[in-house]
Amino acid sequence: MLKLLNKYAEKLVAHGLCSPGEPLVGGVNDAVIWNRPDPRAAELEKIIAALNINSIVCARPAEPFFSILNEHCHRSGAEFVPEDTETRTFLHSIPVARSMTAAEIVPLLQKRKGCVVEGHGVVAFGTVSPEQAFVVFSSIIFSAFVKFFVDYAYSQYAGTPDLVVAAMLPEVLAAYDTFLPAAARVDLERGVFSEEDAIFRAMAHAGQATVDARMVDSFFGNISYFAGDTVYISQTGSSLDELAGCIDACPLDNSASTGITASSELVAHRDIYLEGGNRAILHGHPKFSVIMSMLCFEPACENRGKCHIKCDRERYVEDIPVIPGEVGTGPRGLSSTLPPAVLGRRGAIVYGHGVFTVGTKDFRDAFANLSKIETLCRESYMRIISGPAPG
Amino acid sequence: MHGWTGKILTVNLTEQTTAELNLPVNVYQREIGGKGLCGALLFEHFCHAWNDPRMPLAFMTGPLNNTSSPTSGRMTVMSRSPLTGAVCDASVGGRLGTVLKRAGYDGVLVTGRSEQWCGLVITENGVAFQDAAHLTGLAVSDIHGRLLAAPGLQKGAHAMVGPAAENGVRYAAIVFDGHYFAGRGGLGLVMAEKKLKFLSVSGSLKTDVFDRDELKAAQEEIYRLVAASPVLTGDLGLANYGTGALYDLMRSRRMMPTNNFRETYFESAPSMNAYAYKKRYATKKFGCAGCHILCKKVGAQGDIIPEFETMSHFSALVGNTDLDAVVAANRLCNEAGMDTISAGVALATHAEITGRQMTPAAILTMLENIASGRGDAALLGQGALRYACEAGRPEVAMVSKGLEFPAYDPRGAYGMALAYATSTRGGCHLRAYPVAHEILRKPVATDRFSLSGKARIIKISEDMNAVVDSLTACKFLFFAASLEEYARALQGVTGMRTSAQALLKTGERIYYRERIMNARNGFTAEDDDIPVRFFQESGSSSESIQIAPIDREAFLQERAAYYRIRGLDAQGLPTPEKCQELALPC
């Protein structure tokens, strides 16, 4: 248990979400244990005692995330509701506590998997593993970040730019640059691969590189490679930086269902391969790509509010299509919208969700395009907010 | 009241009378429905033997039945098990739960014993007893066919017992609408003991919903999660392949019980997987009322495709490589109305004790003989444990509290070892289902070869599933959704203020009450155990996957932790403090 607590405490730091020494992670079986002593532990143990949970994370996020969270707290009542996919499917809403007390936090956690405590950070729990708390923690930060920038761009567009945010922006962007790693040279294997070992190695490296480049919040995202008659794909809920043992081989004809644990995007990946030409797919959640996908200045669109499933306009960030689609199967699912969109392109951005890129031989193009699309989106965003309000 | 009808039908078969029980709303809010209501109503009667006419048989729906809440078509049946003597409840699908609400009832509580075989016809306009002697000796599909043809019953939902129950098989099931089983622990035998051959229910009433918008919002949240779940709606998931989708996975994880759990890897599995059934039988899907996943499969010629447990036990467990024989064995059990898991384990026990490999023909003959109570096989109908004891080899029976194990070898998922042991109904996977996180990675993956920290996880899952069975909803949905979304659905339907964590508290109380009922009938820590084989023998390892015996010490330590977390004493018995905390009589 202690090993797991330390693992996720270290991961929060390694992913740049917290400063070293900050995360406090507790685990419970028949007694509570902590990754380290901390004055907050006593109050948190009251929370644990009041809930049926097995783990808890409490930490103050690193900048710029901490300032962003606090800003959301200032502006919201009992909760705030980002509109990205992660919130929509998984968090539903982000509740806000005003003090680090069990009395205030317990009622929030009775309903939701995590909450923000104004001026303190995030408290989140798990019922089978501290990994859940880690995931909720990083999801809250991701969603809050996206909402911060999306709201600001819309305020600008409306001709009433949010002055508080405008004043914060230089520092927030500078801190975000510090959060992003210095562009390291990434050497990914050259393909085509046919041996399982080579495939697994290439996938593991590309996954790790994506996490290192901070283009995915680790738990989400997925990756696959196509060889022979088989799609090799990361398992559902696997971390792209921990792919060893977490890749399923799924035969095209579905003749084995071992891949029942494969990513929910298996069908979308498979259909992309069936369209021909591609061998590698990489899917991450780079933040400005998600932000840009949610900025649509189409006046009076009857689908507004339902863009993530209903959008029927052709939208692009330069040559990259922005498409609707919910996670998984079904008529409004990514499995129907994604494959036609990437046909003959570098990739596609899914509304409020993330980016899919492809490669014809190996992961080098897919990775490079993921990072190019993110750069493109950040530049586009900066242009939008620094230009005059359109119209 | 919203969600609930506020009426429970009580039936006295001895007197052939019925009455209405009206519980106050606070009882409904505390028990929710299904398993919770069953436990509340049966609690004081658990001192009776299973075949005492005073021992009730309860059929309870929940507030979500007959609403648009996803997978709300299920209900719970509960009584005392003839196989184990422990609490026995089953969550069952089909239409009866929904239709019972349409007839105006939250549940039916049956006591007494009829002199002649009888049936009970429930409609929104009244209740009637019918003679059922003409239905005895018939196969389940014949009974169902005749009920569907009987005047006034055509549109009804039906629950019935088949020949296995008439012939005293201790794992006889109650069969709903022809295909859905209240399968485990012998509830069919309890019903047969009461000489109740069938229930037929019809109705057209609506269930009042407190806040339709709230329910709709919850429904959308749940649908979104289901669509995002590979295990449910992915190409290889339950919607496409049925529960049989698990078959390949169990093989690849080397935890497929083979040759009565002496091995954990079945060579021939690749040719007997869900894909093989789909191809050979050109399957289509169907499922419970109120469900959009539809995990049940039927072949083009009408053959019911076996569920995962049945697929596995009638192949790997008994060493059978004939696909058609699996389907035939399943059909035989369905027609006789008996549990395929217990039947499969009974056969495997027989094979191990006699040292005889079973041919497909031998399997089918043996099953027929069990169902009809003929010859030596009659003893196998008393369950694997009674049979093995009779042969002087009790250690060969793969059971917990006398209930035969389903198709997950605990050496491949250690949480399962503890879950089998602590389950109130015995060797059952559905109480805590650690396979969800140990194998299926939901909600996240845990280390399947470690017991550390599993006690609390098992406890929380047992509480959670107690809620699911009380709502009532389908456990499969919880591979994707959680109580967070269902709390919202419950709130929308009933108007009661609740939350995921408040519901877990409710579940804790429901589950603890079952521990009390078992304790009163003499169950102690000694019964919270699994066969010694799992601590002494290895499974079938490969180069990369070691299937070692489970460390007995670690198991006992974790079980002790479980007792502390659950508020039981070192003997696994309820404590006055915990009873008081949960407002339960000790």
Ligand code: SF4
């Ligand atoms: S998933 Fe299957 S068992 Fe569950 S409610 Fe739907 S059809 Fe019934």
Ligand SMILES: [Zn+2]
């Ligand atoms: Zn994604």
Ligand SMILES: [Zn+2]
């Ligand atoms: Zn009584």
